[in-house]
Amino acid sequence: xxxxxxxxxxxxxxxxxxxxxxxxxxxxxxxxxxxxxxxxxxxxxxxxxxxxxxxxxxxxxxxxxxxxxxxxxxxxxxxxxxxxxxxxxxxxxxxxxxxxxxxxxxxxxxxxxxxxxxxxxxxxxxxxxxxxxxxxxxxxxxxxxxxxxxxxxxxxxxxxxxxxxxxxxxxxxxxxxxxxxxxxxxxxxxxxxxxxxxxxxxxxxxxxxxxxxxxxxxxxxxxxxxxxxxxxxxxxxxxxxxxxxxxxxxxxxxxxxxxxxxxxxxxxxxxxxxxxxxxxxxxxxxxxxxxxxxxxxxxxxxxxxxxxxxxxxxxx
Ligand code: NAP
Numbered sequence: 627x628x629x630x631x632x633x634x635x636x637x638x639x640x641x642x643x644x645x646x647x648x649x650x651x652x653x654x655x656x657x658x659x660x661x662x663x664x665x666x667x668x669x670x671x672x673x674x675x676x677x678x679x680x681x682x683x684x685x686x687x688x689x690x691x692x693x694x695x696x697x698x699x700x701x702x703x704x705x706x707x708x709x710x711x712x713x714x715x716x717x718x719x720x721x722x723x724x725x726x727x728x729x730x731x732x733x734x735x736x737x738x739x740x741x742x743x744x745x746x747x748x749x750x751x752x753x754x755x756x757x758x759x760x761x762x763x764x765x766x767x768x769x770x771x772x773x774x775x776x777x778x779x780x781x782x783x784x785x786x787x788x789x790x791x792x793x794x795x796x797x798x799x800x801x802x803x804x805x806x807x808x809x810x811x812x813x814x815x816x817x818x819x820x821x822x823x824x825x826x827x828x829x830x831x832x833x834x835x836x837x838x839x840x841x842x843x844x845x846x847x848x849x850x851x852x853x854x855x856x857x858x859x860x861x862x863x864x865x866x867x868x869x870x871x872x873x874x875x876x877x878x879x880x881x882x883x884x885x886x887x888x889x890x891x892x893x894x895x896x897x898x899x900x901x902x903x904x905x906x907x908x909x910x911x912x913x914x915x916x917x918x919x920x921x922x923x924x925x926x927x928x929x930x931x932x933x934x935x936x937x938x939x940x941x942x
Contacts, residue, residue: 630897632879634804635827636781638733641703642874643894644671646833646883647680650842654683660885661687665697667894673807673833673881675707675738676723677750685727704729705807707738707785708770711747713761716769720778735779736807737766739786740937741923741930750922757928763791764798771801783807785833786920789822790939796826807831807881811848812872813915818941820876832873834918835880836866843918853912857905863895870896872909916942 631639712719747756770782783805810832838844849865873880931937
């Protein structure tokens, strides 16, 4: 196993730095170029989702690299996600994703959100009429397990699940989730979630590890934080590298998006940074600031969750 990978409870390894591919521009050419460049720089883990609209571009770029023998398929770790309108049929949803990608299988299939939308709802930000009141996670998970049995994916997991939702899932899952992908960065440290996931051997993957600067929902609160900047200065590193390395030292993988050559390289460089105990203690003391959190799923009278606290089971 390479030092930049960790083993999951399903037996396979996951590279700890993943390239995020959600971009509001959703420009196919730019995404393909970024994936090519990332492969050259050593990225081996690519994160997409039906709702990002990036599956086609990611699949094209990876297939081309595989055909050109730049990389064997088995060295690439590809994640996609079950959209909330597809809970009724994960197998068909994953087959659709595989067609988008032009791949025979993916490595990880995640339940994107613990929320069920009407089958036709395909907006990242659901509308008033899109919500179903009840998510029957037992039926969804049966479908996810079927995807695994059929060899459509090598591992299954969840995303945006609170500790309570994880424990509920474990009550009936024949196959436990291998990953829980959640917002995680120095300002939303997910301490309790990491503890419970650790107890059940579920790997935590941190998305928006820089706090999503430049995104409509994002913030510069992490990369502009004075403590993160002073730690970066001390180690002759950048604030982004400090934020990413913090996640890695917590045993998580980080899913970071950049389509810019310099920042792609910079982010990969976080692997070489060494944070000391003092840095980690200081970061632990930062006031928490949750950034994306799923607000768009609760500011709606038809959502089953009245507010963020309900979505996260009063853990935030
Ligand atoms: P992020 O990776 O924290 O931030 C990305 C933003 O930061 C982009 O605007 C990027 O711009 C900029 N950036 C990248 N590297 C930088 C650096 N070194 N210094 C300064 N700015 C930098 O947040 P994210 O995009 O929200 O999340 C990353 C990925 O996580 C997504 O693409 C997606 O794959 C996944 N995600 C999953 C969920 C989920 O529900 N499971 C939710 C959100 C995100 P440039 O491209 O211009 O560099």
